[in-house]
Amino acid sequence: MKIVALAGGVGGAKLAHGLAQVLPPEDLTVIVNTGDDFEHYGLYICPDLDTVCYTLAGLANPDTGWGRVDETWTVIENASLLGGPDWFRLGDKDLGTHLERTRRLKEGDSLSNITRDFCIAWGIKLTVLPMSDQPVRTMVETDEGELAFQEYFVNRRCEPKVKGFRFDNVDKAKPAPGAKEAIQTADAIVICPSNPWVSIDPILKVISLTPNPLPPGDVRRDKGIPIVAVSPIVGGQAVKGPAAKMYSELGIEPSAFAVAKHYAGLGNGFILDQIDSQLTKSVRGLNMQICVTNTLMKSHDDRKLLASDILDFIGEVV
Numbered sequence: 001m002k003i004v005a006l007a008g009g010v011g012g013a014k015l016a017h018g019l020a021q022v023l024p025p026e027d028l029t030v031i032v033n034t035g036d037d038f039e040h041y042g043l044y045i046c047p048d049l050d051t052v053c054y055t056l057a058g059l060a061n062p063d064t065g066w067g068r069v070d071e072t073w074t075v076i077e078n079a080s081l082l083g084g085p086d087w088f089r090l091g092d093k094d095l096g097t098h099l100e101r102t103r104r105l106k107e108g109d110s111l112s113n114i115t116r117d118f119c120i121a122w123g124i125k126l127t128v129l130p131m132s133d134q135p136v137r138t139m140v141e142t143d144e145g146e147l148a149f150q151e152y153f154v155n156r157r158c159e160p161k162v163k164g165f166r167f168d169n170v171d172k173a174k175p176a177p178g179a180k181e182a183i184q185t186a187d188a189i190v191i192c193p194s195n196p197w198v199s200i201d202p203i204l205k206v207i208s209l210t211p212n213p214l215p216p217g218d219v220r221r222d223k224g225i226p227i228v229a230v231s232p233i234v235g236g237q238a239v240k241g242p243a244a245k246m247y248s249e250l251g252i253e254p255s256a257f258a259v260a261k262h263y264a265g266l267g268n269g270f271i272l273d274q275i276d277s278q279l280t281k282s283v284r285g286l287n288m289q290i291c292v293t294n295t296l297m298k299s300h301d302d303r304k305l306l307a308s309d310i311l312d313f314i315g316e317v318v
């Protein structure tokens with residue numbers, strides 16, 4: 001079964017890792033948000049792409065979810081002593097990734113080529129694609145004005161009140177080579193438990209994913225392929241990050257139902273955590289089939305179990 005997974009940072013990376021354990025590598029493509037990318041110290045940083053790759057390669061820091069395991073901080077600490085910014089912590093090992101990516105980008109290479117080569121070097125066999133080779137920048141509209149994503153997220157610790165989002169350059173960005181083809185040949189699309197507003201929406205916009213992504217003439221077009229989403233909000237709270245806070249500030253009660261509503265019309269399957277099983281009926285009312293399972297990926301086994309439940313569920317979604 002060919003699966004395309006759409007992923008942001010930590011939650012997306014964990015589910016991608018689970019899927020990688022239950023699918024052959026040639027059957028899994030992960031398309032990753034690059035709206036969080038930014039330049040820092042003259043380096044091109046792709047936080048979500050790196051989080052996904054480090055997690056798949058077994059190199060991720062298990063405590064933070066982002067950055068490298070067994071990291072040291074000599075460079076950033078010394079740069080900081082000289083007056084350089086240290087609000088965005090770049091570890092020494094992680095810096096190697098940014099240095100080499102920036103060097104190749106400056107030589108004119110594409111982000112998708114570089115990502116492919118990094119995956120080979122890290123022993124990742126499945127396909128990981130940035131959503132686009134062109135830069136898209138997620139801008140957060142707040143009560144203190146518009147902020148670039150990392151400025152809002154890391155430097156301001158998500159404190160300013162969110163009023164909306166804008167994806168700079170999204171109209172000009174093309175899907176990365178291979179992304180459209182992967183979607184057109186997929187048996188199902190899995191929307192990982194990543195932030196719908198700032199991790200998944202940019203990907204959906206760039207790849208123009210509609211309820212029927214298949215080309216005219218494809219027999220599966222009328223039926224539509226299963227598009228199943230996993231809620232990043234469990235029991236009314238975000239598993240990680242500011243998703244629940246964003247929903248509240250946008251005047252929407254944070255819940256798995258709110259997430260399902262976000263994807264209504266696109267997704268036809270929704271994975272609810274056991275804690276939220278009472279929402280089954282209301283999410284069904286959005287024309288989605290439901291799978292209730294444990295979505296909190298606390299261990300590596302949990303990732304694999306969730307992935308396997310999702311694949312079973314996909315078989316039932318019509």
Ligand code: FO1
Binds near residue numbers: 047048050090094150
């Ligand atoms: N997140 C933080 O909260 N603080 C950091 O200092 C930080 C550094 C960092 C370095 C490299 C990297 O790839 C990610 C990093 N992140 C950091 C995480 C990241 O900015 C966010 O989790 C994502 O952008 C949201 O998906």
